[in-house]
Amino acid sequence: MKKAFYSKVAGSLLLSAGLLASGAAAADETITLNAGGVGVFGITHAAGEEFTDTFLFSLTPDWAGWAAGSAAVGITNLNGVLTPNVDITNIVFFSEVGGERTELETTFNDGAITFYPTAMLEAGSYGFTVTGVVASNVQAGSYAGNLSVTPVPEPATYAMLGVGIGLLAFTARRKTNNKLG
Template sequence: MKKALFSKVAGSLLLSAGLLASGVAAADTTLTFDAAGNATFGMTHATTGSYTDTFLFSVSDALASASGTAVAGKTKIDTARLANYGITDITFFSEVGGVRTNLATTFDADGSISFFPEADLVAGNYGFTVTGNTLLSGKGGSYAGNLNLVSAVPEPTTYAMLGLGLGMLAFTARRKANNKLG
C-alpha cells in the first residue's frame, strides 16, 4: 500500500517537473503600475517553441481604459540581427471567482504591436495572455511591453456642456412658472 502511494507521488512529482522544464506550465505574473498608470511586462524563453504567458492586474477605479504596446526581440546570428519572436495574439480577460472570461480585444501587429480591450474596464481583476512562438530553430529570445491604465474621467468641456444644459432647463422651467414673463 505504502509502495503504491509512494510511486504515485513520485510519478506526479516527475510529471510536474517535466511540465515546468518544458515551459508548458508557466506561472502568472502580476503587474505593478506606477503613479502615471504604466506597467512593464516581458518574458524570456530559452528554448524554441510556442508559448503562452499570462499577466494579471487589478482596476480599482469605477471606470478605466487600458492600452498596451509590445516589441519582440531580435537574435544576433553571425552578423545579422534576425527577428526570432512571433507574437500571434494578445487577449484580455476578466477574472471573477477564479473563472476567466475573454474580453473583446483589438490586436494589431502591423509594424508595431498594439492591443487594447474594446470596452472600458470597471473595478475588478483582469489580465491578458500573450501567445506566439520562436521563429528560428534552436534559438530562444524575449519580448517586452508596456500597459497603460487610465481612469476614464470626463473632459472639462463635458461638465461645461452639462452645466449649460441644466441652466437652460432651469431658465425654461422658471419662465413657464412665472406668468409675468409669459
C-alpha cells in the same frame, strides 16, 4: 539494494523538480501599475518554444478606464542577419470574476505589437494572454512591453470642473470696465 533505492529516489526527485519547473513556467505573472497607471511585463523563452503567457492586473474604482499595451521583441543575429527572435501571434484581454476568465473583445495589431480592449474596463480583475513562438531553434527569444491605463473621471469631477469654469466666467464678467465699452 540501497543504491537502487537511492537512484529511484533521486530519479523521482528530478522528475518532480522538472514538473514543478514546467508548472512555474506556465504560471500567471502579475503586473503592478505604478502611480501613473503604467505596468511592465516580459518573458524569455527557450529556443523553438511555443508559448502562451498570462499577465494579470487589477483596477480600483479610481483607475477604471481605457487600457492599452505595446510590446517589443528581441533581435537575434542569425548568420549576419538581424531578425526578431519571437513571433507574437496574438494578445487577448480577459476579465476574471470568481476564478472564471471571460475573453474581452481585443484589437491586436501584430505589425506594431499594440493591443487594447475595445470597451472601457471597470474596477475589477483583468489580464491578457500573449501567444507566440520563439523564431529560432538555436537561441532563446524574449519580449517585453508595457500596459497603460487611463482613468475616466467620475461625473462629480466634471461637475466640479463646470462649477469652476462658471465661477471664472462670472468673476471675469464682473470685472469688465464699462468705460472701455
